[in-house]
Every structure is written in C-alpha cells, then in structure tokens.
Amino acid sequence: MTGEFGLIDRFFKQRQTQRKDVQLGIGDDCAIVKVPEQVRLAISTDTMVSGTHFLPETDPAWIAHKALVSNLSDLAAMGATPAWCTLALTLPETDSVWLSRFCDAFFELASYYNIQLIGGDTTRGPLSITLTVHGFVPEAQALTRNGAKVGDWIYVTGTLGDSKAGLELILSAEQTLDDVSRELEKRHYFATPRILAGQSLLKQASAAIDISDGLISDIQHILTGSGVGASIDVSRLPISEALRQYVGGDMVKAQQYALTSGEEYELCFTIPDENKGSLVSALSHCNTPLTCIGQIRSQGQWELHHEGNPLLWELAGYDHFQQEK
Amino acid sequence: MTGEFGLIDRFFKQRQTQRKDVQLGIGDDCAIVKVPEQVRLAISTDTMVSGTHFLPETDPAWIAHKALVSNLSDLAAMGATPAWCTLALTLPETDSVWLSRFCDAFFELASYYNIQLIGGDTTRGPLSITLTVHGFVPEAQALTRNGAKVGDWIYVTGTLGDSKAGLELILSAEQTLDDVSRELEKRHYFATPRILAGQSLLKQASAAIDISDGLISDIQHILTGSGVGASIDVSRLPISEALRQYVGGDMVKAQQYALTSGEEYELCFTIPDENKGSLVSALSHCNTPLTCIGQIRSQGQWELHHEGNPLLWELAGYDHFQQEK
Numbered sequence: 331m332t333g334e335f336g337l338i339d340r341f342f343k344q345r346q347t348q349r350k351d352v353q354l355g356i357g358d359d360c361a362i363v364k365v366p367e368q369v370r371l372a373i374s375t376d377t378m379v380s381g382t383h384f385l386p387e388t389d390p391a392w393i394a395h396k397a398l399v400s401n402l403s404d405l406a407a408m409g410a411t412p413a414w415c416t417l418a419l420t421l422p423e424t425d426s427v428w429l430s431r432f433c434d435a436f437f438e439l440a441s442y443y444n445i446q447l448i449g450g451d452t453t454r455g456p457l458s459i460t461l462t463v464h465g466f467v468p469e470a471q472a473l474t475r476n477g478a479k480v481g482d483w484i485y486v487t488g489t490l491g492d493s494k495a496g497l498e499l500i501l502s503a504e505q506t507l508d509d510v511s512r513e514l515e516k517r518h519y520f521a522t523p524r525i526l527a528g529q530s531l532l533k534q535a536s537a538a539i540d541i542s543d544g545l546i547s548d549i550q551h552i553l554t555g556s557g558v559g560a561s562i563d564v565s566r567l568p569i570s571e572a573l574r575q576y577v578g579g580d581m582v583k584a585q586q587y588a589l590t591s592g593e594e595y596e597l598c599f600t601i602p603d604e605n606k607g608s609l610v611s612a613l614s615h616c617n618t619p620l621t622c623i624g625q626i627r628s629q630g631q632w633e634l635h636h637e638g639n640p641l642l643w644e645l646a647g648y649d650h651f652q653q654e655k
Numbered sequence: 656m657t658g659e660f661g662l663i664d665r666f667f668k669q670r671q672t673q674r675k676d677v678q679l680g681i682g683d684d685c686a687i688v689k690v691p692e693q694v695r696l697a698i699s700t701d702t703m704v705s706g707t708h709f710l711p712e713t714d715p716a717w718i719a720h721k722a723l724v725s726n727l728s729d730l731a732a733m734g735a736t737p738a739w740c741t742l743a744l745t746l747p748e749t750d751s752v753w754l755s756r757f758c759d760a761f762f763e764l765a766s767y768y769n770i771q772l773i774g775g776d777t778t779r780g781p782l783s784i785t786l787t788v789h790g791f792v793p794e795a796q797a798l799t800r801n802g803a804k805v806g807d808w809i810y811v812t813g814t815l816g817d818s819k820a821g822l823e824l825i826l827s828a829e830q831t832l833d834d835v836s837r838e839l840e841k842r843h844y845f846a847t848p849r850i851l852a853g854q855s856l857l858k859q860a861s862a863a864i865d866i867s868d869g870l871i872s873d874i875q876h877i878l879t880g881s882g883v884g885a886s887i888d889v890s891r892l893p894i895s896e897a898l899r900q901y902v903g904g905d906m907v908k909a910q911q912y913a914l915t916s917g918e919e920y921e922l923c924f925t926i927p928d929e930n931k932g933s934l935v936s937a938l939s940h941c942n943t944p945l946t947c948i949g950q951i952r953s954q955g956q957w958e959l960h961h962e963g964n965p966l967l968w969e970l971a972g973y974d975h976f977q978q979e980k
Contacts, residue, residue: 354799358801359728359730360790362697370689371687373686374686375742403684455705458745462741464698467687474683599722
C-alpha cells in the first residue's frame with residue numbers, strides 16, 4: 331500500500347473524515363474497518379483514464395469530483411450509505427499543485443458524503459484514477475437490477491441529456507462562456523450522486539440502476555436482469571431549460587440527448603403500482619425531481635413512443651449513438 | 656461498474672470461486688457481501704502500470720500473478736484471510752488472447768486462495784491493473800506496524816534478494832536460459848504471498864509488514880510506527896542458492912541485494928522474546944522458512960553489522976539503492 335512518491339503522508343492523511351468504524355486508516359499494509367451487524371456491504375470500482383474519461387488539462391478538482399461522483403452513484407443505485415473508499419492514483423510526475431487541488435476537492439466531497447479514504451496507492455504512469463467505494467445496505471434490501479415486474483412504472487431522477495451537451499461544449503474548440511454553457515459543463519463534471527434518493531427507494535423500488543452509459547443503454551440491464559420489456563414515452567423525458575436552449579428548442583434532438591447521454595449519474599428505477607402513490611412523499615426530503623417516463627412490459631416488448639405515437643427516428647438514433655461510444 | 660468493452664460477461668463471470676458470503680457478485684452497480692460477525696475487514700489497493708511495474712510485452716499470466724500476489728501479500732502482512740477482490744483493468748485495445756491468458760492465471764490463483772472477484776471496471780487506456788482486496792481478521796488482532804517493543808526479535812520469511820536479481824535478468828538484453836536465471840525470474844513474477852504464515856503470526860508477532868519496497872526501506876515503517884530502533888546482522892540474511900550463484904559467490908553483493916530488493920512479498924515481523932520458543936511450532940504447518948536477522952533496539956539506534964562488526968559499506972549502499980528507486 332506504500333507508493334513510490336511518498337506522497338501519502340503529505341496529501342492523503344490530512345483533513346480526513348474520521349469515522350468511528352475505521353480502526354486503522356491509511357498507513358499500514360491494509361486498512362481495518364468494522365462493518366455493523368445486520369448490514370451488508372456494497373462494493374464498487376470505477377476507473378477514469380486521462381484521454382478517455384477527461385482531457386489531460388482538466389482541472390484536477392473537476393477530475394476528483396467526477397471520479398468520486400461516478401463511484402458514489404453506484405452506491406446510490408443500490409440504496410447504499412457511503413462508508414469508505416480506496417484511491418489508486420497514477421501520475422506521470424509528482425506535481426504538488428495538481429495534487430493539492432485534487433485532494434482539496436476530493437476531501438471536501440468525501441466529507442460531505444461521510445465517506446473516509448482508508449487506503450491507496452500512488453504510482454508513476456499515465457494519469458488515471460481508480461476508486462473502490464464501500465457502503466452499507468440493510469440485509470436483503472439492496473436495490474438490484476433484477477426485480478422489475480410487468481406493470482411497474484419507470485422513473486428517472488433529475489433531468490437527462492445535460493452531461494452529453496456539457497461534454498460537447500468542453501470538447502469544442504470554441505470557448506463559450508454564457509450561462510447556459512457553463513451550466514451544462516458544470517453538469518458534466520459536477521453531477522449529484524443520488525445517495526439520499528437511493529436510500530429512500532430501498533422500500534419503494536423493485537429495481538434500480540444509475541445512468542452512466544446512457545438511459546437507453548443502462549435500462550437494458552434492468553430489462554435483461556429482470557426478464558421484462560418496457561414502453562417509454564420520450565415526450566416525458568425530463569429536459570432541463572439549459573439543454574432546451576442548447577438545442578435551440580429542437581425537442582427531438584433534446585430527447586435523443588436524454589436517451590443517450592452518459593455520465594448523467596441520475597437514477598433510473600421501477601416502482602410497483604401500489605407504491606406509486608407513496609413515492610413522492612417517501613422522497614420528499616431529498617429534494618430530487620422525479621419523472622415517470624414509462625412502464626414495464628412483458629419480455630420482448632420494447633418501444634419508444636411519443637405520447638402514444640410510434641417513433642420513426644428512434645432506432646436509427648439509437649444505433650448511431652451506440653456506434654459513437 | 657459496467658465497462659466500455661462489454662468484456663465482463665465473457666471473461667470475468669466464468670470459472671469463478673463461488674463464496675457463500677457473496678450475495679451479489681459481478682453484474683450489478685455494486686457487489687453485495689456479508690461480513691461475518693466478530694471479524695474486522697482488512698482492505699488494501701495496489702496498482703501495477705505497464706512500463707513502471709512490468710514490461711509491456713510481459714506474459715499476461717505473469718502480470719496477473721504479480722498483481723494478485725502483491726495485493727494478497729498486503730493481506731498476509733495483517734494476518735488476514737482473503738475473501739473478495741475487485742479488479743480495474745485498463746487496456747489499450749480489446750485483445751481476447753491477452754485477456755484469456757490473464758484471466759486463466761488470475762482465476763487459478765484466486766481460486767487457490769479462495770478469494771472471489773466480485774466486481775470490476777474495464778476501460779480503454781494505457782495498460783494498468785488496480786486490485787482492491789478484502790480479507791478478514793479477528794477482532795483486535797490484526798498485525799500492524801506499530802507494536803514492536805525493545806528486545807523483540809526481527810524475523811523474515813523465505814529468502815531475500817531474488818526478486819531484484821530476477822528483475823535484472825528480465826531487463827537485461829542477454830537472454831539467459833540456465834536454471835539459475837529461470838529460478839530468479841520466476842521468483843520475481845511468481846512470489847508466494849505468505850497468507851498462512853501471516854494468519855499463524857496473529858497471536859505471535861508484535862508487528863509485521865510485507866517486503867514490497869526492500870527490507871531496509873520497509874522495516875523503517877515498523878521502526879517509525881513503533882517508535883523503536885533496530886540492530887540487524889547482515890550475515891544472517893537468508894540468501895538463496897540461486898542468488899549466491901548469480902552474484903558469483905560475492906556475499907557482500909548478495910547481502911546488499913537482500914537488503915534492498917523490492918517486490919519480494921516475504922514478511923518481516925517482530926517477535927517478543929517470550930514467543931520465540933513457540934514460533935517455529937506455531938508456523939510448522941506453513942512450510943515457510945523463518946530466519947531471525949536481528950533485534951529491536953531503542954528509538955534512534957539503527958545499525959547494520961556483520962556478526963557484530965560494524966559495516967562500512969552499508970550507508971553508501973543504502974543511499975545508492977534509494978536513489979535508484
């Protein structure tokens with residue numbers, strides 16, 4: 331667990347969230363932690379690589395935020411409460427300005443979600459960040475992808491499509507500094523992991539996933555895992571005012587963005603009909619927008635429609651975006 | 656937890672060790688596992704980067720072995736019993752031959768140590784492997800770096816110096832295929848994580864660490880953590896017959912290798928005088944060679960000697976090797 335750079339003491343031991351269940355944190359061969367009785371441990375790993383997931387010159391604070399959010403979002407999708415994480419950081423050189431900005435942002439967000447960094451490895455090489463996160467879920471209550479039933483309602487949190495638009499703006503040569511562009515760019519790097527919503531869905535939802543590859547791609551995991559189909563009304567996809575302005579009011583384009591935008595870190599989940607009434611009150615303390623976008627159908631049934639009218643553009647759009655990935 | 660390549664199903668779901676404490680393995684946003692009551696969880700992360708930790712053309716089976724061993728060794732150094740791991744694999748391209756060889760070796764070794772792969776992320780980028788391992792330790796019994804006391808005896812497992820010699824052979828332009836070279840090269844990639852020895856040391860040792868950066872560097876972590884010094888007799892360092900032949904019988908050179916060779920994955924540990932008698936029998940089932948190389952002294956006292964005679968070469972040698980790192 332020691333790194334080549336000897337940076338661990340300087341940057342990673344300081345300003346830490348101190349959880350009582352961490353018996354031994356950074357600085358030994360392993361961390362030692364205590365898992366409460368009658369909970370299960372949820373564990374996930376995500377890597378972000380320079381040039382693949384972010385541009386090399388990206389602000390290290392943004393990289394730290396995106397890396398932690400993408401991992402916290404996996405915990406949110408299980409309804410888990412964040413507990414601890416390990417960080418494997420590969421850097422081309424020792425750059426204390428870079429590290430300082432990275433760590434400031436990392437620890438601020440980690441502290442907000444009460445997740446403690448308990449170990450890591452700093453190595454020399456092409457810039458990449460691998461986080462492994464750990465959280466708690468009540469016994470036999472985790473939100474999986476496998477529980478959706480025919481007739482369940484399909485919901486998403488927040489708005490969809492912004493992250494893709496933000497990424498386009500970041501990658502475009504033109505520097506745009508208007509409010510709409512800034513909002514979309516911010517949405518790409520500073521998404522909100524839906525931790526509170528996920529926890530509140532534990533007793534409500536039949537299945538859940540976070541939107542990391544794009545709604546149309548991620549929802550397939552629920553459909554495959556649960557052995558069901560789905561019908562989605564694209565006119566109900568939640569579109570932000572910023573995205574509406576970005577596409578110049580072209581709602582077909584906005585809906586295509588909403589279907590295919592990755593790294594949204596919103597939740598997509600299914601709700602049995604009998605829970606539909608209690609859903610809004612169960613999530614009222616989260617301040618998380620919820621939108622019903624469709625319903626679970628029998629296996630093999632899969633349709634996108636617009637207020638009941640079949641869509642002609644959907645499959646072409648879908649394939650096109652799949653190839654882009 | 657989904658990857659860009661869609662390789663997870665094909666390569667990582669198959670041929671898995673199936674542990675009963677894994678409620679949900681690969682394939683959802685998180686894995687869900689159960690931690691037994693009255694144990695603590697030991698967690699560690701290590702990264703290996705192509706060009707830094709291995710040559711790009713290295714046999715993927717060797718890479719898999721080295722990556723898993725370096726992580727298992729961290730569990731061994733805490734006296735932990737392996738349970739689960741996650742694997743973040745970054746690859747420049749989808750290469751099913753490479754993946755197949757990597758996975759065959761990975762799963763064979765994982766199965767031997769009863770550690771189950773419960774999640775991962777495959778991403779596109781420069782070749783690197785990050786593993787996060789989880790193991791169990793009895794409550795309040797983990798082997799840390801902080802418990803060494805003045806008078807404790809300092810031990811190491813196995814032999815030291817082979818890994819450094821093996822790496823030199825691997826990096827040298829000359830292809831040497833004699834038995835000695837093969838043995839040393841194998842030792843570099845196929846070290847034995849001292850899991851059984853670590854477990855057996857739980858009630859015996861006052862402190863422990865695994866030798867990943869070199870004995871002289873790693874033992875400093877015990878001395879600093881415990882607030883003590885040490886006296887080491889270099890004539891007692893365990894040298895393999897292969898290393899003896901490699902250095903042409905030059906025992907000073909062999910001892911310098913033993914002091915500075917990294918990636919040995921042997922354990923260095925301290926034993927209170929009252930446990931010295933029971934140590935050999937406590938570890939008799941492990942078939943692990945043990946050598947007493949010195950004794951813990953008061954803080955500030957640090958000496959390398961040769962059968963009681965002070966060494967003149969030691970500090971120069973130490974600094975030299977430190978600079979090479």
